[in-house]
Amino acid sequence: MDMEPEESTPHSYTDDKAAYLKRLRRVEGQVRGIARMIEGDEYCIDILTQVSAATSALESVALRLLEDHLRHCVVHAAADGGPLAEAKLAEATAAIKRLVRS
Amino acid sequence: MDMEPEESTPHSYTDDKAAYLKRLRRVEGQVRGIARMIEGDEYCIDILTQVSAATSALESVALRLLEDHLRHCVVHAAADGGPLAEAKLAEATAAIKRLVRS
Amino acid sequence: MDMEPEESTPHSYTDDKAAYLKRLRRVEGQVRGIARMIEGDEYCIDILTQVSAATSALESVALRLLEDHLRHCVVHAAADGGPLAEAKLAEATAAIKRLVRS
């Protein structure tokens, strides 16, 4: 699979799929844990701490996806140049903006 | 239930439990959806958009928990005054700080 | 001065005015420094580091203003109860939301 990255691994994060899925399962567990805390009437501030932790974990996933995307998709498009390169950069910048604002 | 807030509703979010649990189940579904997008080799930018959406959803939960907490726990403690009031305010401010920074 | 908070200290941050003004002058200096870095053709990443530092400094000012506001205005209104209390809480929550999203 790693032999022909352009053909068989269409996206930048493919090599790292297992790591991403593991991180996301952990976030899913954190969100379920927050629900259990609410069901168990736990203290609001402790729940908020867990919500901040889950938010940070999701942001880490986003930052890693973004880095992989810049490294592969954007840089490849940029090396080719032309309007696609510009479009990819604008798209990546919009994603960074959503991330900063979210 | 509202008659004896201190005894029968131990926390500020208790009346709204069902709404919180529904929102959290939706976030859990979003996180699972992101994992499926990665398994399905979907486009990185589309995945990032979903991660930003899940992050925003979690932040909304946090803002709502915080508002409930201020309305009930902090305001009650503040009405009583004394060191507990100050401790509650410092605790709430620290939670807001984590939220702003996360 | 603390006897008649409603009359002699019109706002929660009044006692700390000098500290706020000092922090804001420092932020102003940081922003001017960023302009000088751009005029001097300094490296983009170094400029970005300074922009992040100025943003964090402004957020610290906001968090401190918010804490003072909760401690004084919101808590006083809440002790009085009624629709004003609710309005103050809603207003503070909206400010926290703007802060988290900005």
Next chain:
Amino acid sequence: MDMEPEESTPHSYTDDKAAYLKRLRRVEGQVRGIARMIEGDEYCIDILTQVSAATSALESVALRLLEDHLRHCVVHAAADGGPLAEAKLAEATAAIKRLVRS
């Protein structure tokens, strides 16, 4: 200076210098305005709204600098490939991370 961008203007934002400087002067004015609001005992929530506006303005400057940096420095380095390309990407990702967290 604008004639030979590759040689005499070492950085990506150089063509846009005047626009950056104008934006930063506006942010500087916003920060001075916040100080005046504090000196004039204005209402905390109104001050917080201005602090959020200044923070957002600074973040816009950062996002624009970052986009210019990706478009020029990172993409050029990436086209050349090698360890410098990797270093530039890691550096840009770290700057994005500071921006998201700040």
